[in-house]
Amino acid sequence: GTEIIAQHATRAHKKVGGIRRPASAMPGHFRLAPLCSPPRACRAALSVLPVPSPLSDLARPLASPPTSGGAPSAPPRSPSRRLPGRLSLPRRGGIACGLARKFGGFAESPPKEWSEAMESPAGSAQDGGESGRCEERARLKLEDLNWDHSFVRELPGDPRTDTIPREVLRACYTKVSPSAEVEKPDLVAWSESVAELLDLDPREFERPDFPLIFSGVSPLVGGVPYAQCYGGHQFGVWAGQLGDGRAITLGELLNSHGERWELQLKGAGKTPYSRFADGLAVLRSSIREFLCSEAMHGLGIPTTRALCLVATGKFVSRDMFYDGNPKEEPGAIVCRVAQSFLRFGSYQIHASRGNEHQEIVCLLADYTIRHHFPHLEKMSKSEGLSFEVGQESSSVVDLTSNKYAAWAVEIAERTASLVASWQGVGFTHGVLNTDNMSVLGLTIDYGPFGFLDAFDPNYTPNTTDLPGRRYCFANQPDVCLWNIAQFTTTLSGAKLISQDEANYAMERYGIKFMDDYKSIMTKKLGLPKYNKELIGKLLNNMSVDKVDYTIFFRLLSNIKADPSIPESDLLVPLKAVLLDIGRERKEAWISWVKSYIQELVSGGVPDEERKVTMNSINPKYILRNYLCQSAIDAAEQGDYTVVHRLLKVMEHPYAEQPGMEKYARLPPAWAYRPGVCMLSCSS
Known part of the structure; x- marks a missing residue:
């Protein structure tokens, strides 16, 4: 801030x-x-x-x-065009198939091994929407999941399927299979709430072959695995082609509510986008990704999800601090789940390659809108979505005339x-x-x-x-x-x-x-209205005294809207996070609390009602790095129970959860050691 x-x-x-x-x-x-x-x-x-x-x-x-x-x-755009830069929606035999043929994707008659991906078990993807295709159904076995591979069906793909590192041109993906070395795959953790999203019966986690399937050793029936092509700016500099260097999508499915979900294995082996890397992941980083995916969902923040985490039984060499001292770490694979893993770079890579590649940007944009922003196809002039562009221009933007805008x-x-x-x-x-x-x-x-x-x-x-x-x-x-x-x-x-x-x-x-x-x-402050000065002074005080962000806001709800509280008692509710502050800083905090109480009084909300509201937005539990490290240390010794407990706590971060208070404490001194409070990209 x-x-x-x-x-x-x-x-x-x-x-x-x-x-x-x-x-x-x-x-x-x-x-x-x-x-x-x-x-x-x-x-x-x-x-x-x-x-x-x-x-x-x-x-x-x-x-x-x-x-x-x-x-x-x-x-320049031709003034005769109906909409700026607009393409017709791809139809069978139309732009989608034509571009796919032109750019080296599927042929007019697809290869036999691709035919399964071309078929849609849930019906045509051109019917204008995905909702309502599926009726409510019982929890499913893995073999019965409702696959619908729209990405590989509707977008141009790489005609090659090898994993040799190379520039992949005129393609949005490459078909590859998981190839990570696996010895004794072991299911470390799983999320039943994610299984529910997929209509997957939670009892499937108990299958003996479940770790084999989600480590990539055994194929997932109905899946069509591929790695996505994309580029990106890294630290402000265009890096060219990047792509899924170790993530392999197993496929897309539709659940009983018509929601599209993509399953992806991270750490599943090399792809054409691996460059000089080995395509693998370690248990350390995989635990962090698994737990944070679910913790962010618990916080109510939009996020990719994680179905499960599997240890491969093999070791992977990683230089954790990039200091020339690599070490062997346990390998792992996490199954990530999202409605789509499309990124800004998915479009940038094709734009970076010149005019002849711009049609793929258009095709990919149409695909994204069709499947993930279908409401934009139904806009009409009656919605009145016309706006002036700032104070520096007299231009008017009419969003109903251009779905891309x-x-x-x-x-x-x-x-x-x-x-x-x-x-x-x-x-x-x-x-x-x-x-x-x-x-x-x-x-x-x-x-x-x-x-x-x-x-x-x-x-x-x-x-x-x-x-x-x-x-x-x-x-x-x-x-x-x-x-x-x-x-x-x-x-x-x-x-x-x-x-x-x-x-x-x-x-x-x-x-x-x-x-x-x-x-x-x-x-977060339980205020009747926004107060820039009050919030600004608070953040300044917190920065000067290095106050714990999460615990402070949770404790703040304990302050009473009572101007008669003696000055000596004003900071009592916050004493756990205002340790070792001198007289000058104590006076600064007392001054702020007085102003805060005045604002609360003006709001007229009863203390208990305000406390409930504040505690619904100020979490008691967050996934601090030292908590992750505790789970990692235990898991590397074969004890996964710490991961399981941490997952359960982070699924309900706003609840008090009696008996779990140790997960809401101030970080211990060791939490600030290298590799805990700060990490590298080594994973």
């Missing part, structure tokens, strides 16, 4: 540039130019975060965006809401590259993440991020705006949206973020 300086997020460009190969760039590496500077309305929205000037000095400017590149220049705006708003929710619970992602940004507004790719212990806006859990702290807690809203700029640049380069529409999406990001952030902070 520090002041957002929008000019750090995007540099001033009067127009969207074309993709240009920098003179020093290696072949195949491009930098995508950022969009023009955000309109004044966006800058204003992002400049009013409730943090006083002492904290704003802690913010580091983001790494300068690339100075060259962007979307390829193209001829409406889509970009919705992605921007979903992302803004997601980031606001992170700031509310003190979550720091650690690696907010564009290939780690979900187009569905989900938290995705749990690497060196961390929740705030002592409040520090400059906190980053990622050792790789230490030099510039680009991805520190305070910078998350800013850097995600920068990422939105890269995404809208991709869409404008494909002639799907105009520059005004891109600017409007960025405006909406700023407005939506501030609306949600103000609402969250107001509720």
Whole structure:
């Protein structure tokens, strides 16, 4: 929560540039130019975060965006086109099949081994929606899951199926099979709530072959495994092709509510996108991803989920601190679940490859809207979705005339809401590259993440991020705006949206973020209305005294709205987190609590009612890094019970849970050692 300086997020460009190969760039590496500077309305929205000037000095400017590149220049739109950059929806034998043939995907008569993927057991994906296809049904065995592989059916694929590292062109995926070395697969942990999403009978976890299937040794009946192709900006620099280097999607299924879910094994072996890596994962990082996926869901934050975690019985060499001292660690595979694993980089990679690849961006955009934003297909002029673009332009954006513009705006708003929710619970992602940004507004790719212990806006859990702290807690809203700029640049380069529409999406990001952030902070303090000065002074005090973020807000609900409380008793409810502060700091806190009580009195909400409301947004339990490490240490010795207990606690983070108080304590001294409070990307 520090002041957002929008000019750090995007540099001033009067127009969207074309993709240009920098003179020093290696072949195949491009930098995508950022969009023009955000309109004044966006800058204003992002400049009013409730943090006083002492904290704003802690913010580091983001790494300068690339100075060259962007979307390829193209001829101006023809005024005769019905909609800007709009494509007809793919139909059988139409654009979808035509492009797939053109770009090396499935042939007009698909190969025999691909025919299963081309068939839809749940009916045609062109029927305008997925809801209502399935009737309510009993919990299913693995063999009876309702598969519907729309991604491989409707999008162009790589004609090769080997895992030799290479540039994969004109394709959204490569069909590969799991290939991780497995000796004695062992089921470490599982989530029954995720099984319920899939209509999977929880008794399936007890099957002897379950660990074999979810370690990739045995095929999952009905699955069509593949690895996705995507690129991305890493630490502000275009990195070219990245892709699923060790994640292999098993397939997509539809549950009884018509919801689409994708199952993916992370650490399942090499793919063409593995580059120089081994395609594997270790138990340490897999436990963290499994637990945090479910913990974030418990907190009510949009996230990918985790069905299960399997230890492979083999060891994997990892250099945890990148200091030249690798060691052998237990291997593991986590089954991640999401409605889609599409990222900003899924579209960027094709835009970066020139004009002849722009059609794939269009095809992928149509696919995404059709399956994951179907309401945008049904917009009409009667909805009146026309807006002026900020105060710097007289342009008007009509979202009903361009579904892609409406889509970009919705992605921007979903992302803004997601980031606001992170700031509310003190979550720091650690690696907010564009290939780690979900187009569905989900938290995705749990690497060196961390929740705030002592409040520090400059906190980053990622050792790789230490030099510039680009991805520190305070910078998350800013850097995600920068990422939105890269995404809208991709869409404008494909002639799907105009520059005004891109600017409007960025405006909406700023407005939506501030609306949600103000609402969250107001509720966290139990205030009758938002009070910028009061919240700003609080965050300043918390930063100066390194107050535990989670415990403080939980204790805050114990303060009574009673102005007659003696000054000597004002800090009693907060004494657990205000240890060892001197007289001057104590006076600062007393002054703040007095102001806070006055605000509570003006609200007139009974103390107990307010306490219930505050405790519903201020968690008692969060997945602190030291708690993860305790579970990892035990699991590496073959004891999975700590993982199980931690999972159960984190599924209900707002409840008191008598007997589990040890999971809500201040971190011990050892929690600040290297490899616990801060981690590398080694996993």
